[in-house]
Amino acid sequence: MVSYYDVPRPQAFPDSMAPKTLSPTEVRAIAETWAFKFEAAVTSSDAAAFEDLFAPEGYWRDMVAFTSDFRSIAKDNIRQVAADRLSVAKANSVAVATPAPILDSPFEDVSYIQAHFTFKTSIGGAVGIVKLIPSTTASDYVAYVLFTTLDSVEGVTERVGANRVRGMHNARESYDESRQAEIENPEPEVIIVGGGHNGLEVAARLKMMGVKSLVIDKYKRVGDNWRLRYKSLSLHDPVYSNHLAYMPFPTTWPIWTPSGKLANFIEYYADAMELNVWTESSVVTSETYFDSDQKQWFVTIDRNGKKYTYTVSHLVLATGIGGGHPKLPPPFPGQNIFTKQIVHSANHKNGGSWQGKNALVIGACTSAHDIALDFFQNGANTTMLQRSPTYIMSVKHGVSTVNPYKEGDDTWTVDLLGEATPKLVGRLWHKRFVPRIKELDKELLDGLANAGFQLYDGMEGCGFFLNTNERSGGYYYDTGCSPHIANGDIKIKKGEIDHFTVDTVVLKDGSVLKPDIVVFATGYTGFRDTVKEILGEEYSRNMKEFWGLDREGELRGTCRDCGVPNTYYVVGPLSGARFNSKITALQIVAEKKGLLGPRYTIEVQESGKYSKFTA
Known part of the structure; x- marks a missing residue:
């Protein structure tokens, strides 16, 4: 008997869609009827009845x-x-929840009933979102998409709102004295490597769930991972999508946040959330290991030359989206005799020193565009070498089309809605978005094409969506560089480097460039190198494939089992960090309490021997 089927990626929305004439009363009744059937199926562990809750698609x-x-x-x-x-999850107590069920119609020919609900499992509280369409074989409604996610752990109350800590009057020590004592003597149960937004938000989530952590970071100050990057850097997502867990940005904040401003807020966040952070600290690889018998990590930390050893249940790696080290191509012939400057984009600070000189930027994605614009605005003669096509959309038209967050939204509700659609289904949304954005950006894109810039619609015609999930690159949200390429201010060359001479770069088509500086915006070596650097070769070898989509369209490795024992790797943008930090913290807490149990992976299901994996 086949236990697992590899299913082709969906190519179209279902033909059956909810009629747009339904009243709010009818919408709620349909949602409640489906929720009743869902509860009946899960409480009786009736697999056939559960399957019948879904549309063929x-x-x-x-x-x-x-x-x-x-x-x-x-x-x-x-x-x-x-x-x-x-029978393992033991789901029960299903109830339709807020926001109320609605009839949603993202496109003229696509409509469904969307309902939120809550329920309980053997691990803890959970939430669900379902998109319902009419059944083609009966008079009821079935799920086009069902999303279920853990929301709390049994016996653990998140210390927020009415459950916040009380504090105290007439303390013997000043606040600063007590905080300094906590930082110097952290007694961590979890160690988090990386003090950027992901690491700090995981620490905040764990703290609110009663788990002590210690965040270590290599930089001198919290926020330096943003503060020390190139000076012109700003976020390409609007501020209302980027709020941190528990602490939104002020309503006075600019829509497009400068990196230095973000760095200062992150530093404040660590202070205000009372997170224990050690800067200028790193893991001593040779003195750090996982004891498989005790199920504990023994971690030695070098803090400004002094060593500290802790025994903790879990590690969290939150070291950035790139992973590894700045990646340069293998040296080209003659590169060793080239007398001008060569740097990786990670080491570019600003273009102020290059006025009147020639700058060559290798690459045509986000960092390459930002750096090319920086050079141009500082008076450098700038050329971008594009080696493969790039998906371009303007911030003005593209972000407003694809970004689900709006000013004043309840971000957690939008976070859940963003997670609710499987990525393989989400492709269908983005296939619709791309032509719409192209039409709005027509003048810009025509100008780029006329200038010789290579454009494409992204992987499978999905714009940036699959590019970011599969390769974390290949796109640019235009924040100002593209018009300067279109009008010739920034020159574009297509092709590959053939060789260097003492003072030139020669391309494979015979073109000769004479740059004073060459910036390689060519990415990073990968997450496995980060694990090798922090934990050592053995753990790097055991690490599962990381990033890119698995057969079901889930991101490999991030915020889930990554192959390194009792270790979570958390990466991603600010907009994803609220959800990612919570689902990671929940898994850690559930594991510590012995509630998580064996993971039911694709491979476990495919083996057809599930009983061997049960606790």
Whole structure:
């Protein structure tokens, strides 16, 4: 018997869609009827009844609540998952929740009933979102997409709002004295490597769930990972999508946040959230190991030349989206005799020293565009060498089309909605967005094409969406550079470097450039190198494939089992950090309490021997 089916990626929305004439009362009644059937199926562990809740094109995305893993399960595989996991999850107490069910219609020919609900599992509280469409074989409604995710751990109350700590009157020590004592004597249960937004938000989530952590960072100040990058850097996502967990940015904040301003806020966040952070600190690789018998990490930290050793249950690596080290191509012939400056984009600070000189930027994605514009604005004669096509959309038209966050939104609700659609289904949304954005950006894109810039619609015609999830590159949100390429201010060359001479760069088409500085905006070596540097060769070898989508469209490795024992790797933008930090913290807390259990992965299901993996 086949236990797992590899299902082709969906290519179109279902033909059956909810009629737009439904009243709010009818919408709620349909949602409540489906929720009643869902509860009946899960409480009785009836796999067949659970499968019947879905349309033929249906998908079930579960994040930990039922599978203790991240799964996006196509209809053909749902019955097997239900048969194996419903009796383990023991879901119950299903209730339709706020926001109220609605009839949603993102496109003229696409409409469905969207409903939020809550329920309980053997691990803790959970939430769900379902998109319902009419059944083609009966008079009821079935799930086009079901999303379920763990939201709390049994016996653990998040210390926020009415559950916040009380504080005290008439303390014997000043606040500064007590905080300094906590920082110097942190007694961590979890060590977090990396003090950027991801690391700090995981620390904040753990603290609110009663777990002590210590964040270590190599830089001198919290926020230096943003503060010390090139001076012109600003965020390309609007401020209202980037709020930090528990602490939104002020309503006076600019929509497009300068990196230095963000750095200062992150430093303030660590202070205000009372997170224990050691800067100028690193893991001593040779004195750090996981004891498989005790299920504990023994971690030695070098803090300004002094060593400290801690025994902790978990590690979290939050060392940035690139992973590894700045990646330069293998040396080209003659590069060793080139007398001008060569740097990686990670080491570029600003273009102020290059006025009147020639700058060559290798690459044509986000960093390359930002750096090319920086050179141009500082008076350098700038050329960009494009080696492969790039997806371009303007911030003005593109971000407003694809970004689900709006000013004043409840970010957590939008976070959940963003996670609710499996990425393989989400492709269908972006295939619709791309032509719409292209039409709005037509003048800009025509200008780029006329200048010789190579454009494309992104992987599978999905714009930036698959590019970022599969390769974390290949696109640029235009924040000002593209018009300067279109009008010739910044020159564009296509092709590859053939060789260097003493003072020139010769391309494979025979073109000769004479730059005073060459900046390689060519990415990073990868996450495995980061693990090798921090934890050593053995753990690097055991690490699972990281980043890119697995067969079900889930990101490999991040915020889930990465192959390194009791270790979570958390990466991603600010807009994703609120959810990622919470789902990571919940898994750590559940594991510490012995509630998470074995993960029901694709490989476990595929083996057909699930009983061997049960606790």
